[in-house]
Amino acid sequence: MPDAASEDAAASFDPLRPRLTRVAYRMLGSVADAEDVVQEAFIRWMKADRAEVRVPEAFLRRTVTRLCLDQLKSARHQRETYIGEWLPDPIVGGEEDEDVTLPLMLALERLSPLERAAFLLHDVFGLDYEEVARTIQRDPAACRQLAARARTHVREARPRFHVEKERGLELATAFFAASRSGDMTAFGAMLAADVSIHSDGGGKRPAAPEPILGFNNVMKLHKALAILFAKHGSQLVRTGLINGLPGFVTLEGDGELQTTALEIEDGKVTAIYVMRNPDKLKHLH
Structure with missing residues (x-):
């Protein structure tokens, strides 16, 4: 059974947990690492002389930020040895800080x-x-x-061009339909000339090791992918904002989730961000 001191610590900490997690996630780009940091901050909060803390949120934000700074030192090395392109964990549906895309x-x-x-x-x-x-x-x-x-x-x-949320989600829905059906005419009409694809498989699932740049290369890849989608299936789970960008979550033919986020300027897709690393998608389950 938790004692009175633990219950007191939790009662003052729990309302702040979502905000502290947002700070940690923005610093680290990892949901799991952010949750670990916030949990370590809670352990320190339980041990602190809370009667001496005038503003708990400020005290805890400092604690979380300093823990993140320590974590970033080792994260730099992890990024350098990461297999393929590194993307931050996808946050789906979170509308806070939409400018932090x-x-x-x-x-x-x-x-x-x-x-x-x-x-x-x-x-x-x-x-x-x-x-x-x-x-x-x-x-x-x-x-x-x-x-x-x-x-x-x-x-x-x-963001240089604010994309109205509903319009962005309409484009995401149309993008999913065209890319999965193999309608390359409709698909190509959505792309900017300098469009790029960035995919993160983390060495766990197939993904391009480097960004794919330019309209022709993106079209070529999606022609090949359309054949795979037709053969193995790709089911739409939901559309929504993904790290502040319009996008969608799918269940792919290998039974794993995938997120696709679209950067849009002047009504055209300028960048496509695909998360395939299952370790970074666990929190979506």
Whole structure:
């Protein structure tokens, strides 16, 4: 049976868990790692002198951010040895922080851990630089510089054209239908000339090891895939926002889930992000 102290810790922590998990996920790009970090923060919260903590959310956000910074040091090595292209775990249906889209998360991967933390805490979660400074243990002026540097690097990855959600989901539904039926005329009409495909199989399922670039190469791949879809099947599970982009979840012929997210500009698909790594899809089950 949990004691009174544990129940008190849980009662103050549990309402904050979703927000803390969002911070950790934005930092790490991994659902499982984010949940582990938040659970470690809860263990530390149980051991803390909670009567001395004036603002629990700020205390816990600092704890989570610092744990993430430690984790990112080892994550860098894991990214370098990862098989094929690395994409963040797909979050389906989450409409918070829709401006933190999948392309922006990939851009964040190119930042130093401190730049990433300063940018997310200030630009995404709205903290002032004094609080950012207390969180990452740097002075406010340094935090301003870190966030400014990050902003310069990620500017191109911020959404330039807002796609109305309903219109985006209509395009995602049409994309699924054309790609699975083999209607290459309808499929090609949706693509921009510089369209690209990014797929993450993690060495567990077949996926292109490098991005596939350009209209002709994307069309060629999907002509081949249409034959496989016809033979083995591909069932639509749901459409929705995936990391802030219109997309869909499918059950593929091998019995595994897959997510497809579409970056859309001026009504055309400019990038296709396909998650096939079963380890990164477990939370969707």
